[in-house]
Amino acid sequence: MDRFDVTPTGRNGRATVAVLGAGISGLVAAYELQRLGHEVDVLEADERIGGRVFTHRFAGQDGPFAELGAMRIPVDHHLTLRYVDTLGLRGRLRPFRNVLSDPDNLLRVGGELVRVRNAAKPLIRYTEELAGGRSHRPEALLLVGWLHATVRALAPRELRELVRRDTGKLLAAAGRLDLTPYLKDDRPDLGAALRRHPELWRACSSRLQSFLDDLIRESGTGMCHLAGGMDQLTEGLAARLRRPVLTGHAISGIDVRRDEVRVRLGRRGRAVGYPVVLCTIPFAVLRHLPLTGVEADKLDVISTLDYSPATKVGVHCRRAFWADQGITGGGSAPGGRVRQTYYGTTGKDPSRGAALLGSYTIAEDADLLGRLPEPARHAAVLHELRDLHPEFGRPGMVRDVVSVAWGERPWHRGCAARRWGMSATALAREVERAARPQGRLFFAGEHCSPAPAWLNAGIASTLEAVPRIDDLARRTGAWYDAGRSA
Ligand SMILES: Cc1cc2nc3c(=O)[nH]c(=O)nc-3n(C[C@H](O)[C@H](O)[C@H](O)COP(=O)(O)OP(=O)(O)OC[C@H]3O[C@@H](n4cnc5c(N)ncnc54)[C@H](O)[C@@H]3O)c2cc1C
Structure with missing residues (x-):
């Protein structure tokens, strides 16, 4: 099958819905729409699913890992925890140790x-x-x-x-x-x-x-994490979908028409018509795509929504040397370009080494590291980490370094919508504009929530959009029998 050969079909008042983006918002949407009886195509630009949930495994499934995206779940984030329960992962929740929480940090x-x-x-x-x-x-x-x-x-x-x-x-x-x-x-x-x-x-x-x-x-206190990796959430949801997520399917344009939404796929620009589409693509990406049939105010919020960057650097070490110094978790705050360092653990097999989050930066600090070429970024972080723990300089201690500069990634161009310092009125107005549907094109994602930058935010916006999509599908009846591509 051609990788862009998606052909929406529908029957008995149920629609084939296209969900654009396979982050937590898109995957929860697909899961819930499927439960309501709809067929769902999830179209994802990247070769991997999960979006800003990104667990990097250094030495196979049971080896140590670094969370290069979301890493903790506040205990009052009930929507995130609802899907932890849905996937049977409650038993894997462990307290998350915040920065400076260990006396030896x-x-x-x-x-x-x-x-x-x-x-x-x-x-x-x-x-x-x-x-x-x-x-x-x-x-x-x-x-x-x-x-x-x-x-x-x-x-x-x-x-x-x-x-x-x-x-x-x-x-x-x-x-x-x-x-x-x-x-x-x-x-x-x-x-x-x-x-x-x-x-x-x-x-x-x-x-x-x-x-x-x-x-x-x-x-x-009051945060937890998933032992074994946060990607169990996104992988678990994807595994419950009847149709596999279509990775490597980059949307290159969207055309909203009266009776369908046409999504353009890939560089070759083939358009596929869907009766209803949910877009979870971050606005920092969407603003660079041609969008037609969309009102001016919507285009305005898509192009002006402010995003903050973040950069994370994961380090694979031969062993968890920090435990020798009494550090059992939490994070240090050495300042400089590194800012925050979170201590990790070994995986199930200690011979595969141990991982830690060498550096976590946001805003201007994230750009400072994120805009360096990868080798220079890794060298800069390791240089400062040696000041924090000379063990990083021991021969053979560092096995590998990986990083994600979220502000530089083509499918994200930011870490999260930035809403600090907005008045309550301005905030409510911006969220309403971001989430407002355009005909049969709906919107969800962390940027469509008043409390962005968390998994819970993306899920909340999705759960608002899903009943509206379902309602539209039921009211309009069996209005789609075969996919149309042009
Ligand atoms: C460094 C970092 C740390 C974080 N820490 C936490 C945390 O500890 N706890 C927490 O709850 N949250 C945290 N978050 C926030 C959380 O990860 C996000 O709010 C959430 O994952 C967003 O989900 P989403 O589905 O809305 O967006 P995304 O996960 O970004 O999903 C959007 C998807 O759209 C895809 N896409 C983009 N362009 C296209 C295109 N043209 N065509 C098709 N697909 C496209 C992307 O590849 C992506 O998969 C963190 C985020 C970052 C970056």
Whole structure:
């Protein structure tokens, strides 16, 4: 069969639906539409399925792996967890250890690398210097110091600058609070302090405030991951589809007509007509395709939606040397170009080595690494990792390095829709415009959700689109008998 020979057929009021993109949104859509009785063609440009779920296995199925896309599931992401359950994967959920969660994780304070367990004094000194010598209670200096450290670990450069500027206001607010309940461990419970004291929140500039929810989530507990790899979700959904996902099927244009949607496939540009289409292609890609029969406002949101990049670098090591130093998980925050390093484990067979996420960067930091040619990117990360752990420099320790610069990948051109700092009204308006269907062409994906950048977001937008697609198919009856290609 020609790789572009897709021929939609339909019967008895059920439609053949085309789903464009085989990420979590497209795969959940296909699974749910199939359950409703529809035939579904999933057309995916890449040679692999999963989109931004990307588990790289270094040494076969049972070897160590690095998550180059999504790696954790917040416990309140009920929609993601619903599909974990659907696929019988609940028993594989394990707590996810966030950055700086292990007492032996490392962070850079004032140029020095220190362990979490020893970070209190250097952080107090650092915050005192930032405050310009004015006297503050040590508890306040420590809490604000940890807020700095966490923002520096997780946030883009712009927000790292903001937290420095907000130091005085934060210290003043923290100085008025009883902080003892939050300072019991090596590392203060920042999330609890921020949740219980809106005055801390208000001491931050508005752009920084819009990042605090992510900061609380990504620095606290309450996340899990799938032992064995996040791709079990996407592979599991694909395995339940009657029709195999058509990988290597790049959509090169979409034409919305009154009674069908024509999707153009591949460089040769053959068009295939479908009675209904769900598009989950990221807008950063879609804006470069010819789209006809689409209203001007829709074209506008497709071309202007802001995307943030991310770059991840996975490293395959001969063994998990970090365990010798007492590190049992979590992540270090060495700063520099690496920013975050998450410690992994061996696979089932320790002789196949161990993997870790050498570097995770977002926004400008992601571009800095992502725009380097791959060998230079890997060399830069390894160079800085040797400063964090000299073991990386030992002969034979590093077996392989892989990376994904999501901002540079042709089928993504970004990591996630960026909606920080938007007013509630602007946010609701943008999401409505992004998700609004055009005739028989529907839209879903993380970018069609008010809380983007998570698997849950893509699934939520899909579950909104599916009943509308089903309704259209039922109302219009058996309106498709054979595929038409031109
Ligand atoms: C580095 C990184 C870390 C993340 N961490 C987490 C996390 O820890 N937890 C979490 O919940 N979420 C995380 N996310 C977000 C999560 O991965 C995404 O929100 C989610 O996977 C998006 O799914 P989607 O189906 O909407 O889009 P995608 O997965 O991008 O799927 C879209 C699909 O469309 C395909 N496509 C593009 N162009 C075409 C074309 N022309 N023709 C046909 N197909 C095309 C793409 O190849 C892709 O497969 C992370 C994302 C990244 C990048």
